[in-house]
Amino acid sequence: MTAERAASHVETEETVTLTIDKTGETHQLRVLSGTTGPSAIDVRDLYAQTGMFTYDPGFTSTASCDSSLTYIDGDAGILRHRGYAIEDLAEHSDFMEVCYLLLNGDLPNAKQKAKFEHTITNHTMVHEQLMYLFRGFRRDAHPMSILVGVTGALSAFYHDSTDISDAHQRMVASHRLIAKMPTIAALAYKYSIGQPFVYPRNDLNFAENFLHMTFSVPAEEYRLLPEVSRAMDRIFILHADHEQNASTSTVRLAGSSGANPFACIAAGISSLWGPAHGGANEAVLNMLGEIGSKDRIPEFIARAKDKDDPFRLMGFGHRVYKNYDPRATVLRKSCDEVLAALGVGDEPLLDLAMELEKTALADPYFVERKLFPNVDFYSGILLKAMGFPTSMFTVLFALARTVGWVAQWKEMVEDPKQRIGRPRQLYVGPDERKFVPMAGRR
Ligand code: ACO
DSSP states (O other): OOTTGGGSOEEEEEEEEEEOTTTOOEEEEEEEEOSSSOOEEOOTTHHHHHSOOOOOGGGTTOOOSOOSSEEEETTTTEEEETTEEHHHHHHHOOHHHHHHHHHHSSOOOHHHHHHHHHHHHTTOSOOHHHHHHHTTSOTTOOHHHHHHHHHHHHHHHOGGGOOTTOHHHHHHHHHHHHHHHHHHHHHHHHHHHTOOOOOOOTTSOHHHHHHHHHHOBTTBOOOOOHHHHHHHHHHHHHTSOOSSOHHHHHHHHHHTTTOOHHHHHHHHHHHHTSTTTTTHHHHHHHHHHHHOSGGGHHHHHHHHHOTTSOOOOTTBOOSSOSSOOHHHHHHHHHHHHHHHHTTOTTOHHHHHHHHHHHHHHTSHHHHHTTOOBOHHHHHHHHHHHTTOOGGGHHHHHHHHHHHHHHHHHHHHHTOTTOOOOOOOOOOOSOOOOOOOOGGGOO
């Protein structure tokens, strides 16, 4: 089955009967099925039928859309994009192929890949006037604050790709976002450390070009190590898309009102910034720094288990994966390769991280709750070894996730079932009160 034909759910013959105990009324709800994974109970007309809403804070049991991009089985530790296992994509393809796959539904052939790479390469420069925007930020601004601001501002520079009803403009905006995000991310970094901006180079691949713009200076060219650019590319692949997580749902919700793609992606970046989501790898390194040495691990494990202590083991647990995060497995291997290539194989933080992982995985608290290391546990260590400061970690995540956000946004706009996102609530505030004029208030 092609990705195109799999784009909509199937209404099965199966139904679910809801009985309202108080009145004895019954309501038939249809069951919808996708290609694979759990079915869903269709509650779209529940309110019209019963006058009641469903209640699901955090959307733990709610499917918000049809999507043919990414499949996750959290219990089995499976992640697939358009049907392809993440392990295969990380091992045998590159980020440009994964971008093409997510955007177009199939892996590219050699000609399609060359054309796509050419398109992305030719969109990497940003409007020269956009550079002036950076200078309005304080020197010590967090690069994420610059990224969120500058991405939102792209809609002021690229008016010719903001008409979301035009398929060509949607594709041009998608290409622009994927291509310009590394440039903006590198500019944000350069600005924050007071180094001159470095322009993109069209003879380098996507990952190499980003490393070049981030680390080279006019006085000295950055020496690209193949192991490092390969690891960078792999990090991009592993973060490309992850189904309806908080930032992707934010992009979809923002886009559901018809907002332009640049504004929607800026909204996604904001959501990603939180420590429970994209900010976690930065939090992992901060936590490892705070733990400091192996002998203090038991103290921090005890704190993580203490319900009166807000401390959580960063890089552990996941809303969906109740097994090893498959991305973590891939990155664990990359960590060894890169640290060896960089000659930092005896990195003490890695040593500490491995010991922490071992201790947690042997502790009944973590075992019973199925809390395994997630991708952030390793990405932080790897990025640090590659020379990135912790403040850039979430920026890199945003850069990689841009393709997922864009592909999900496009899928939503192109879905005829799409409606503005508008959740309801269970009101728990005061019932109607009589207005009291100021003189009568105590
Ligand atoms: N350390 C200690 N206890 C934890 C942790 C943790 N990292 N994660 C979950 N728990 C506990 C909870 O206290 C809860 O215990 P209880 O049942 O006794 O009350 C139980 O495990 C279930 O946890 P929830 O909070 O219900 O899980 P939820 O799905 O809401 O949260 C989350 C998932 C936010 C990722 C959480 O595990 C967490 O905060 N982890 C640390 C931050 C992190 O690494 N985030 C990165 C996520 S991956 C990504 O964004 C790419």
